Amino acid sequence: MPYKDSYVAKIREKIGHDFKLIMPTSDVVIENDAGQLMMIYNRDFDGWAFPGGYVEPELSWPENAAREVLEESGINAAADDLIAIGMVSGPDYQGHYPNGDVTQLFSNIFLLQNWSFESDMIDESEIDGKKWVSPQDIEAMHLTFSGRAVYQIYRHYKITQQAQILTTSSQLQRFVDAQDGKVTAVSDYVSAVAELSAGQKQTHWMWFVLPQLRGLGSSERARYYGIADATEAKFYLVDDLLRQRLEKVLNVLLSLETTDPVAVFGQVDAKKLQASLTLFAYVAHDKSLYQRALEQYFDGKQHQETLDLLAQTVS
Known part of the structure; x- marks a missing residue:
């Protein structure tokens, strides 16, 4: 959904832009048969990320996630096919927008492996492109702050088959995570x-x-x-x-x-x-x-x- 029509935009009309919003979001890691992952280029954060966005109040978590998958990647997903693989939150898990808006994010992460159709249509109001990328190539890409967190959740799930709760409490955590393998x-x-x-x-x-x-x-x-x-x-x-x-x-x-x-x-x-x-x-x-x-x-x-x-x- 274009930002101007979104729930967040309607809230901003009422409260202005000086207040930090607390917002639920969803992100989806989509796999194809070759083991590649769908990446989208997010204009607001100038980097590659996974399809996702704010939760609209009239839809459930999986329904919101399926809607974002369709809008940002052109893939038609059934809500029932989405697998919950983790959650991300924390003091440093924030969205800083070019216009100065700041949102404190609380995100549910889903995995989509079963889907059948992909179109070229994407929401161009915030997405500049999409492409399939192998996991080994993702490490060398310029990911957004959320892209890095979601990818860490995905890697943990692929190794353990268990959902993970990830708390981003410090920007220095990136060093600890890397040093810990x-x-x-x-x-x-x-x-x-x-x-x-x-x-x-x-x-x-x-x-x-x-x-x-x-x-x-x-x-x-x-x-x-x-x-x-x-x-x-x-x-x-x-x-x-x-x-x-x-x-x-x-x-x-x-x-x-x-x-x-x-x-x-x-x-x-x-x-x-x-x-x-x-x-x-x-x-x-x-x-x-x-x-x-x-x-x-x-x-x-x-x-x-x-x-x-x-x-x-x-x-």
Whole structure:
């Protein structure tokens, strides 16, 4: 349903745009016979997501979900064929719209595997396109905040066949989830420590184990796991789990009998190490651990692009 005709639009007409609405929503993961998932490009949030939207009061949860599937993907779904696979909510599960509207979302997630017809018609009032994507390719796509949460619910269900209640209580949770192995096609924190203890990074984990400032990389993972600014870097160190894990990695690096970061990380990731050390040395109350690592691997030289970005955010 176009926004101008929706229940939310009618509420906004009465209360204006300065009040944060609490809204129930539904999202649907649709599978085809090839194991691909239907993704739609949401204009409001400038990213790929799963079909979904606000719940209209005259319909049930499954009926609302089936309606969104038809409007946003062109797939005709029966409400009875939708399988409930999880729920998402939490302080950070909010929709921030280009016009300044903010909604606090509470979403039921459904899986649709049985369907027979797909048309090319979609609701172009908010959707710019749709396409079928393999699960392994989704990790490299620019997903919306809801797209990431829904995909995590889906992955959990495929592994366990059990519904999940997901609470997004902190933006830093993205690092914990990745370090705990909840992201496909990458390694986890335990693997990172094991590889570094053996003297050489072997697999993919740099973005979320030794994070750097957002803006230094252009890939989806560099943007998603990029630290927003000095404030978020400080919060990272305030989090006991993330700080302790970071300190353990640095102590492993300091114990190696080498001063060559390229030998441990390779040419590209050596620069990322320097950027990460520079960032946390900048914000840490006790800078000694980060400075020792900079001394051992970079003769104390900091990463200039990181310093430039930090200077921009401070000014």
